[in-house]
Amino acid sequence: MADPYDIRAGEVAITLPERFDASLYFIGRIRTPWTTREKCPRNPRESDAVCTIDVDERFAAALKGVETCSHLIVLYWMDRARRDLVQQRPRHYDETRGTFALRSPVRPNPIALSVVRLLKVEGTRLSVVGLDCLDGTPLLDLKPYFASTDAAPEAEVGWHRGRQG
Amino acid sequence: MADPYDIRAGEVAITLPERFDASLYFIGRIRTPWTTREKCPRNPRESDAVCTIDVDERFAAALKGVETCSHLIVLYWMDRARRDLVQQRPRHYDETRGTFALRSPVRPNPIALSVVRLLKVEGTRLSVVGLDCLDGTPLLDLKPYFASTDAAPEAEVGWHRGRQG
DSSP, X not given: OOOTTSOOTTOEEXXXXXXXXXXXXXXXXXXXXXXXXXXXXXXXXXXXXXXXXXXXXXXXXXXXXXXXXXXXXXXXXXXXOOSOEEEEOOTTOSSOEEGGGSXXXXXXXXXXXXXXXXXXXXXXXXXXXXXXXXXXXXXXXXXXXXXXXXXXXTOOBGGGTXXXX | OOOTTSOOXXXXXXXXXXXXXXXXXXXXXXXXXXXXXXXXXXXXXXXXXXXXXXXXXXXXXXXXXXXXBSEEEEEEEOTTOOSOEEEEOOTTOSSOEEGGGOOOSOSSSOEEEEEEEEEEEETTEEEEEOOOOOTTEEEEEEEEOOHHHHOOTTOOBGGGTTOOO
């Protein structure tokens, strides 16, 4: 079976820097129905599945007020992704594009971001809609979504125009 | 002069985990007109200043296609922020709230996120509107902004309702 993280024709890898510059804590885990990459939805709006975010007890007090938010920004760590590709050709696209023009998990810092709808908070467990990641994905951060600064409904991704998903 | 990162009455600090779980590369630098925290706009829509993102040459090829995006998500590292506060009372608010209900730079993983309007790409230099960070802030990632999954104009932050900024 082909390794889905193998390099494809036209893709470009670089040598990464020798040293890291900063470090992260995993602050919880994301629970989803998807246990293989193939089963994951192609993007977060492709599924209405309710997913669970389990925040570590250590950070329980940091959730005060979160329940008043209708939407959250979830940052998580794509721990299985290679980091050295600067040009990529995802499975469902025909052309090679730059990593910073794609939402692929493969990137120098594999931090993913999803905007989720918050259904409820019970202790350190959040129920949300709008995730598309693998079960067990490490959580990095939760932020309130402010429509005033985070919503840009007029935004366009030129290369993606006219495509489905 | 008071250290702006000092703890305030009602704020709660925790002991952070003993070990880190993952590491980051700084992939560029953000250039803004603001050299002290006091001079930074309170949020990214408070200023129309054109800011510059300098991506390291090593990642130049990763910008292919970025110029077709009207908006980008910029992730950057708040390298001066403490990481151990779970409840905070930002200067301009009256109440203590959980870190995950705030956009404060002080958080276990001080990754900040801004949605910016892309004006132009010249080589590895991007001109954008919508940043509010200090000059010299380390860059972590650039992502295309997809209105279909990232825009939630109906979102509400309950505790913030009726406030200005």
